[in-house]
Amino acid sequence: MQPSTKTRPSESLxxxxxxxxxxxxxxxxxxxxxAMMRNLGRMAEFARKHDMRWRPHAKMHKSAAIxxxxxxxxxxxxxxxxxxxxxxxxxxxxxxxxxxxEVVAPHKLARVAALAHQIAAEQGQLAIAVDSAxxxxxxxxxxxxxxxxxxxxxxxxxxVEIDVGQGRCGVAPGRQAVExxxxxxxxxxLRFAGLQAYHGKAQxxxxxxxxxxxxxxxxxDVLFTRKLIExxxxxxxxxxxxxxxxxxCEAASGVYGELQAGSFLFMDADYAxxxxxxxxxxxxxxxxxxxxxxxxxxxHAVCDAxxxxxxxxxxxxxxxxxxxxxxxxxxxGGDEHGxxxxxxxxxxxxxxxxxxxxxxxxxxxxxxxxNEMIGITGGLSEGKVERIxxxxxxxxxx
Amino acid sequence: MQPSTKTRPSESLxxxxxxxxxxxxxxxxxxxxxAMMRNLGRMAEFARKHDMRWRPHAKMHKSAAIxxxxxxxxxxxxxxxxxxxxxxxxxxxxxxxxxxxEVVAPHKLARVAALAHQIAAEQGQLAIAVDSAxxxxxxxxxxxxxxxxxxxxxxxxxxVEIDVGQGRCGVAPGRQAVExxxxxxxxxxLRFAGLQAYHGKAQxxxxxxxxxxxxxxxxxDVLFTRKLIExxxxxxxxxxxxxxxxxxCEAASGVYGELQAGSFLFMDADYAxxxxxxxxxxxxxxxxxxxxxxxxxxxHAVCDAxxxxxxxxxxxxxxxxxxxxxxxxxxxGGDEHGxxxxxxxxxxxxxxxxxxxxxxxxxxxxxxxxNEMIGITGGLSEGKVERIxxxxxxxxxx
Numbered sequence: 001m002q003p004s005t006k007t008r009p010s011e012s013l014x015x016x017x018x019x020x021x022x023x024x025x026x027x028x029x030x031x032x033x034x035a036m037m038r039n040l041g042r043m044a045e046f047a048r049k050h051d052m053r054w055r056p057h058a059k060m061h062k063s064a065a066i067x068x069x070x071x072x073x074x075x076x077x078x079x080x081x082x083x084x085x086x087x088x089x090x091x092x093x094x095x096x097x098x099x100x101x102e103v104v105a106p107h108k109l110a111r112v113a114a115l116a117h118q119i120a121a122e123q124g125q126l127a128i129a130v131d132s133a134x135x136x137x138x139x140x141x142x143x144x145x146x147x148x149x150x151x152x153x154x155x156x157x158x159x160v161e162i163d164v165g166q167g168r169c170g171v172a173p174g175r176q177a178v179e180x181x182x183x184x185x186x187x188x189x190l191r192f193a194g195l196q197a198y199h200g201k202a203q204x205x206x207x208x209x210x211x212x213x214x215x216x217x218x219x220x221d222v223l224f225t226r227k228l229i230e231x232x233x234x235x236x237x238x239x240x241x242x243x244x245x246x247x248x249c250e251a252a253s254g255v256y257g258e259l260q261a262g263s264f265l266f267m268d269a270d271y272a273x274x275x276x277x278x279x280x281x282x283x284x285x286x287x288x289x290x291x292x293x294x295x296x297x298x299x300h301a302v303c304d305a306x307x308x309x310x311x312x313x314x315x316x317x318x319x320x321x322x323x324x325x326x327x328x329x330x331x332x333g334g335d336e337h338g339x340x341x342x343x344x345x346x347x348x349x350x351x352x353x354x355x356x357x358x359x360x361x362x363x364x365x366x367x368x369x370x371n372e373m374i375g376i377t378g379g380l381s382e383g384k385v386e387r388i389x390x391x392x393x394x395x396x397x398x
Numbered sequence: 399m400q401p402s403t404k405t406r407p408s409e410s411l412x413x414x415x416x417x418x419x420x421x422x423x424x425x426x427x428x429x430x431x432x433a434m435m436r437n438l439g440r441m442a443e444f445a446r447k448h449d450m451r452w453r454p455h456a457k458m459h460k461s462a463a464i465x466x467x468x469x470x471x472x473x474x475x476x477x478x479x480x481x482x483x484x485x486x487x488x489x490x491x492x493x494x495x496x497x498x499x500e501v502v503a504p505h506k507l508a509r510v511a512a513l514a515h516q517i518a519a520e521q522g523q524l525a526i527a528v529d530s531a532x533x534x535x536x537x538x539x540x541x542x543x544x545x546x547x548x549x550x551x552x553x554x555x556x557x558v559e560i561d562v563g564q565g566r567c568g569v570a571p572g573r574q575a576v577e578x579x580x581x582x583x584x585x586x587x588l589r590f591a592g593l594q595a596y597h598g599k600a601q602x603x604x605x606x607x608x609x610x611x612x613x614x615x616x617x618x619d620v621l622f623t624r625k626l627i628e629x630x631x632x633x634x635x636x637x638x639x640x641x642x643x644x645x646x647c648e649a650a651s652g653v654y655g656e657l658q659a660g661s662f663l664f665m666d667a668d669y670a671x672x673x674x675x676x677x678x679x680x681x682x683x684x685x686x687x688x689x690x691x692x693x694x695x696x697x698h699a700v701c702d703a704x705x706x707x708x709x710x711x712x713x714x715x716x717x718x719x720x721x722x723x724x725x726x727x728x729x730x731g732g733d734e735h736g737x738x739x740x741x742x743x744x745x746x747x748x749x750x751x752x753x754x755x756x757x758x759x760x761x762x763x764x765x766x767x768x769n770e771m772i773g774i775t776g777g778l779s780e781g782k783v784e785r786i787x788x789x790x791x792x793x794x795x796x
Contacts, residue, residue, distance in 0.1 A: 025505065025796045059733065081734045101734065102692045102700075104750050107423065131693050134750055168731050169693040169700050200732060294500045295529050295567040302500075302567050307711050308766050309795055313730075332711075333566055334598060335457065335762050336479045336499065336795075352502050352532055364733050368706050368767070371793050395769050397707055397734075398423045 013372055016385045021376050024385065026292040027305035029370040033377050033386055035286035039265050042281035044074045047259060050251040055079050055098060055240065057262030060364045062393035063373065064092020079260050083108050084396035086115055092392050095124025100196060100260060102169050103128060104135050106142065108398065113146035120154035127157035129196045131170050136183045143189035157193035158184045159240060162225055164218035166200040173221035178228045185234065194238035197222050198260060203245030204270060208277040215249035222255050244271050248279040268363040270314040288380065289317065289358040291338065293350045299341065301350035305358060306336040311365035317358035325350055330358060368394055411770055414783045419774050422783065424690040425703035427768040431775050431784055433684035437663050440679035442472045445657060448649040453477050453496060453638065455660030458762045460791035461771065462490020477658050481506050482794035484513055490790050493522025498594060498658065500567050501526060502533050504540065506796065511544035518552035525555035527594045529568050534581045541587035555591035556582050557638060560623055562616035564598040571619035576626045583632065592636035595620050596658060601643030602668060606675040613647035620653050642669050646677040666761040668712040686778065687715065687756040689736065691748045697739065699748035703756060704734040709763035715756035723748055728756060766792055
């Protein structure tokens with residue numbers, strides 16, 4: 001009753017390695033490894049030039065193999081948003097992980113504490129963010145419980161998150177943060193590691209000036225809070241934050257010590273729509289959906305990639321203009337279909353079998369839709385499949 | 399180096415069965431099985447009353463276990479959109495499957511043909527839609543090739559898709575469809591089974607009148623095309639289509655013989671926003687995201703479910719109003735977070751640990767984000783976990 005195993009995706013994907021890009025079935029999530037490695041090199045150089053640590057966000061790629069590549073290129077480790085992502089990264093050989101988010105459920109904190117001890121035994125380090133006294137108390141309790149069963153004492157790094165304009169998690173800059181610092185320092189298994197000050201809303205402000213203004217205000221929030229903490233005799237070792245949109249501002253601030261930008265690696269259509277700051281490295285698109293035309297009518301064609309293939313929360317994908325197809329526009333065709341129409345001066349409606357490459361609007365949730373990324377080298381038309389990158393933390397929500 | 403297997407989601411999910419809903423970790427995709435079974439009963443009764451076949455779309459739930467429940471309740475089988483979905487349903491014991499979509503890539507058609515032979519050997523039936531002569535030729539070739547290797551002759555049912563207003567796949571109503579019918583009938587391994595006439599855009603027209611008008615026009619397209627085909631001496635055994643939004647119109651048409659509606663089973667916020675036709679069964683919400691507050695500020699709280707937990711292509715989720723939390727509004731907090739604010743007369747900002755239940759905007763792509771659904775009975779507050787429903791065709795894109 002089982003269909004032939006030859007037809008199961010993972011099997012057929014493994015068989016692809018070494019074959020031409022033409023053999024990649026559609027729709028598929030494809031990573032241009034050459035472009036990705038160039039982006040990685042640009043980021044490493046940027047961080048070196050600014051004498052910054054960088055800890056790219058693995059919530060974007062969710063792949064332990066890519067995280068290891070980043071660490072090899074000089075990254076301090078990775079950020080994640082969820083405990084289950086941290087577990088997936090640790091299982092894949094990443095030993096320096098920061099959960100840049102609040103975890104408050106006791107059964108989740110038990111997992112966090114167990115992971116902290118496991119990673120410490122591997123000479124690594126786990127870190128986490130907090131924004132409430134209750135969160136600190138529960139984390140300390142979980143660390144104590146884990147120490148008893150682990151038999152060794154691990155220390156978890158704890159960042160106090162302040163809200164620098166995102167309006168999401170984090171305490172207000174100022175006294176509340178200082179109180180949390182003191183609460184953390186009461187517990188020997190917790191080490192106050194610094195401030196989490198990420199401004200998510202700044203990332204997609206379209207003009208460089210808007211982003212500079214937003215991060216300028218965030219820097220004032222950080223300075224104000226840091227001064228209060230230091231006035232109590234507590235050093236603030238690190239301020240961490242920044243995304244691909246705003247990273248040049250945090251890097252120039254003299255206040256932030258670590259960049260969390262993740263999307264630079266793949267660059268999506270939404271980030272590409274930002275006005276580029278002159279100081280920003282020129283990151284290339286490295287993530288694509290390969291799709292194929294399955295139906296063609298008088299004025300439009302239909303391809304096999306809809307929003308089960310790519311996330312549309314930050315806009316529809318852009319179509320890569322190729323000589324074979326000319327300029328095309330992608331319109332929403334629902335969960336499984338995309339509508340393609342000739343655009344610009346192009347008059348040719350795509351025909352059945354035409355291959356079309358989409359640049360996703362938002363890379364993070366697009367990656368999360370897939371189980372694997374097809375890593376290719378040598379370009380989208382003439383290249384070949386180099387490796388299959390498993391998306392280890394796909395669906396890792398808890 | 400592996401984290402404790404106790405912490406891996408599938409393990410912990412299996413351990414949940416029999417426990418209270420409170421033990422379900424967040425964020426989680428939860429199915430109220432009681433409500434789902436009531437919806438299923440209402441649909442079966444509706445189809446009986448109208449003397450219609452129903453073949454619910456499994457692209458919505460992607461679960462072979464649910465497909466089997468539907469067949470037990472009287473469904474003729476299931477629809478799917480992708481070859482890989484058909485394979486997953488067949489592997490899960492569903493033997494009457496209709497790929498209500500175009501498949502044109504030769505290597506995919508080889509899988510379709512292999513599946514047609516496998517299912518035929520199990521006394522089942524595979525069907526597919528076409529909208530091009532090239533598609534018919536390739537399907538026939540694939541069926542012939544598969545027959546040679548299978549050693550037995552299977553016949554695949556083929557529906558000609560006409561575009562009745564969706565503007566996506568399908569030939570124009572009229573002569574083009576007739577030509578495809580004749581093309582199909584040239585091949586002994588293909589059986590012309592009828593017309594595919596689904597009007598996707600009609601599903602979310604908000605007023606009942608708009609939906610009646612749209613389906614009224616579709617019915618005219620079908621009648622016109624059917625008449626031309628029958629004038630050539632070919633019977634049109636079945637017209638298949640309809641979604642949860644418009645199904646009362648197709649059922650009343652006297653032309654459609656089969657309903658493909660799928661979302662009725664779970665009912666999402668978007669379908670609930672339609673003005674209900676008096677003839678429409680009163681379907682209940684049966685699909686929820688359980689989420690928990692991880693951060694609380696002066697005027698808002700943050701829960702652990704963002705758009706990696708639920709699709710937002712058809713709008714943000716609604717929050718179920720519970721006595722404990724009062725009326726709340728959900729605002730977009732990005733991939734991993736939701737922003738909750740008191741709404742209506744409510745003044746209470748949710749606090750850390752508060753459990754909140756979200757009704758997804760669109761059930762199909764929401765289900766596709768998860769690996770499992772937690773099936774509960776006895777209600778969201780007092781109930782218990784009855785079974786874990788694996789989402790067999792999650793990510794089945796090819």
